[in-house]
Amino acid sequence: MRDRTLWTWHIGAGLVILVLLGLHMTIMHLNATLGLVGVGSDEPIAWENVAARAGSIFFTVTYVLLLGAALFHGFYGFRNILMELSPGRTLRTIINVGLSLVGVALFVFGTWAALAAPGAASMGG
Amino acid sequence: MTDAAVKQVTFHVRRFEPGVDRAPHWESHAIPLTPGMTVLDGLWKLKELSAPSLAWRSSCRMGICGSCGMLINGRPRLACNTQISELGTDVVAVAPLPNFAIIKDLVPDLRPMFETHRELMPYLIRDDVAEQDDPTLEYWQSPHELEHYLQFSYCIKCGCCMAACPTVATDPQYAGPMPLGQAQRYNTDSRDGGFAERKEVLSGGSGPWRCHFAGECSQVCPKGVDPAKAIQLMKRELVSDLLRMRKRRDPAPVVQPPKGPRREEIPAAPPRTAGEA
Amino acid sequence: MASRAHPNRLGIKGWVAGGRWGFARYMYTLHRLTGLGLLAYFVMHIFVTSTRAIGPESWEQAMEIVSGPLFAFGEYLVFAAFVFHALNGIRLGAIELGFAVGVPIEPVYPYETSVGRTQRLAKAVLMIAFVVAVWGGLDFFIWK
Ligand code: SF4
Ligand code: SF4
Ligand code: FES
Numbered sequence: 001m002r003d004r005t006l007w008t009w010h011i012g013a014g015l016v017i018l019v020l021l022g023l024h025m026t027i028m029h030l031n032a033t034l035g036l037v038g039v040g041s042d043e044p045i046a047w048e049n050v051a052a053r054a055g056s057i058f059f060t061v062t063y064v065l066l067l068g069a070a071l072f073h074g075f076y077g078f079r080n081i082l083m084e085l086s087p088g089r090t091l092r093t094i095i096n097v098g099l100s101l102v103g104v105a106l107f108v109f110g111t112w113a114a115l116a117a118p119g120a121a122s123m124g125g
Numbered sequence: 126m127t128d129a130a131v132k133q134v135t136f137h138v139r140r141f142e143p144g145v146d147r148a149p150h151w152e153s154h155a156i157p158l159t160p161g162m163t164v165l166d167g168l169w170k171l172k173e174l175s176a177p178s179l180a181w182r183s184s185c186r187m188g189i190c191g192s193c194g195m196l197i198n199g200r201p202r203l204a205c206n207t208q209i210s211e212l213g214t215d216v217v218a219v220a221p222l223p224n225f226a227i228i229k230d231l232v233p234d235l236r237p238m239f240e241t242h243r244e245l246m247p248y249l250i251r252d253d254v255a256e257q258d259d260p261t262l263e264y265w266q267s268p269h270e271l272e273h274y275l276q277f278s279y280c281i282k283c284g285c286c287m288a289a290c291p292t293v294a295t296d297p298q299y300a301g302p303m304p305l306g307q308a309q310r311y312n313t314d315s316r317d318g319g320f321a322e323r324k325e326v327l328s329g330g331s332g333p334w335r336c337h338f339a340g341e342c343s344q345v346c347p348k349g350v351d352p353a354k355a356i357q358l359m360k361r362e363l364v365s366d367l368l369r370m371r372k373r374r375d376p377a378p379v380v381q382p383p384k385g386p387r388r389e390e391i392p393a394a395p396p397r398t399a400g401e402a
Numbered sequence: 403m404a405s406r407a408h409p410n411r412l413g414i415k416g417w418v419a420g421g422r423w424g425f426a427r428y429m430y431t432l433h434r435l436t437g438l439g440l441l442a443y444f445v446m447h448i449f450v451t452s453t454r455a456i457g458p459e460s461w462e463q464a465m466e467i468v469s470g471p472l473f474a475f476g477e478y479l480v481f482a483a484f485v486f487h488a489l490n491g492i493r494l495g496a497i498e499l500g501f502a503v504g505v506p507i508e509p510v511y512p513y514e515t516s517v518g519r520t521q522r523l524a525k526a527v528l529m530i531a532f533v534v535a536v537w538g539g540l541d542f543f544i545w546k
Binding site: 141143144146148149221222223224225226227228233234272273274275276277279290291293294295297313336337338339340341343344346348349350351353354355357358359360361362364 | 406407408409410411412413414415416417424425426427430433434494497498499500501503504505506507508509510511513514515516517
Binding site for chain 1: 455457481491
């Protein structure tokens with residue numbers, strides 16, 4: 001794919017991340033602040049809360065979406081840096097193929113985790 | 126010279142003699158500073174007094190020809206456009222423009238930049254070849270349309286921007302601010318119809334996607350061309366074209382001949398001096 | 403004829419040898435560094451949080467490993483990096499899509515450039531990022 005297309009997706013993915021990761025960060029880390037307005041939990045990483053989120057369609061869908069967007073955005077940015085180090089022809093191919101493979105593998109793995117989590121949650125109660 | 130010297134200034138010049146030196150080295154000379162002396166004047170003085178073999182490129186000595194770009198106290202500038210007094214120090218360090226190979230002393234090899242420039246087709250691309258080769262009238266363009274590219278057309282191809290750009294510093298494949306700025310200059314010219322052709326090159330890995338708005342090119346440009354602006358506007362055009370949101374326009378037509386009475390006895394044009402009749 | 407010219411490309415030195423010229427260069431460098439840091443963290447994060455798919459024990463175990471002041475501080479750095487990267491990303495998006503750079507103008511000395519034009523934006527980004535990062539710091543360490 002040409003750089004123009006990739007770059008456009010990069011910007012689009014950035015936008016998705018902005019919204020979803022902003023939400024994620026707020027829920028996970030600004031829990032004290034959220035507590036002030038009476039939403040959110042004090043222990044977002046406690047198992048029952050993790051399990052509750054894993055069971056929700058909304059969280060599962062946004063996790064997978066965020067996973068894909070962030071992987072693409074991150075790996076494209078990384079590729080930018082590598083490409084600007086002016087690698088040779090072969091190295092370029094290796095970078096392109098390598099980064100794509102790693103990205104897809106991580107996406108599959110993360111998606112599996114998001115889809116398998118509800119089962120684990122019901123198992124552990 | 127009637128001007129008396131104000132003080133002595135020290136010039137550090139980076140010298141390189143091909144075939145003799147293995148690597149460039151610094152050399153220091155003191156010269157008398159006279160009022161109004163530019164770095165270029167200083168180099169001439171230096172050549173006259175103590176370094177007769179010093180080589181650099183210059184021509185117009187008025188910021189028009191783009192020959193004298195060099196690294197002056199760490200910043201790419203035109204030697205002829207830089208007053209020594211404005212540097213605010215008595216030490217002037219002059220080196221060849223980085224990111225270009227050194228031919229000799231302060232002479233950079235600008236050829237790669239010009240080759241890329243040419244690859245991006247810096248000329249009007251139109252179908253009416255006959256009219257272009259042998260104009261009968263002029264192409265219609267409003268003052269407003271002129272403003273879309275006028276700023277970018279002030280570029281003198283000095284290469285200062287290329288020397289400042291962090292991407293050019295590592296990536297020889299990146300077209301760089303000068304050629305990209307010029308491609309945008311023609312892309313936005315209402316008389317041009319070459320967007321589709323330039324797009325083929327610009328959408329690839331050497332195009333504006335390698336620019337991350339470090340802004341250096343615009344900071345150093347001695348002509349206020351603002352190549353960084355041109356490049357971002359170019360990305361907008363290319364992306365909106367990808368999303369099929371770009372407005373299509375046809376290249377401007379030739380103006381209609383004026384109606385009404387014309388002046389009689391219009392003097393004939395002088396004979397052609399170039400091309401076939 | 404083989405060129406006898408001496409190569410003079412700055413190389414990777416040219417990436418960081420900034421600050422001599424301008425503001426936007428610092429933002430560029432910081433954006434790259436935070437980006438690399440975030441990517442590294444993110445890959446790690448995928449593995450750590452995937453333990454939830456196995457069950458509560460492995461989740462608790464993973465959380466055990468990544469608890470402690472050192473990890474808390476590291477996480478805070480990630481948070482701060484994200485805040486900067488996100489806000490600067492908005493700035494870059496606005497600029498690189500040609501919205502914040504202005505239209506071509508007649509270059510009259512002293513030249514006004516798109517870099518100068520967008521400097522207010524850059525300062526706003528830094529300021530908001532700083533405020534949010536401090537706020538997040540309070541949330542991370544004090545209010546817990
Ligand atoms: S854009 Fe400016 S710095 Fe670059 S070549 Fe043209 S005049 Fe020189
Ligand atoms: S704005 Fe773009 S082209 Fe100009 S110096 Fe920065 S990276 Fe290079
Ligand atoms: S000598 Fe022509 S631009 Fe300096």
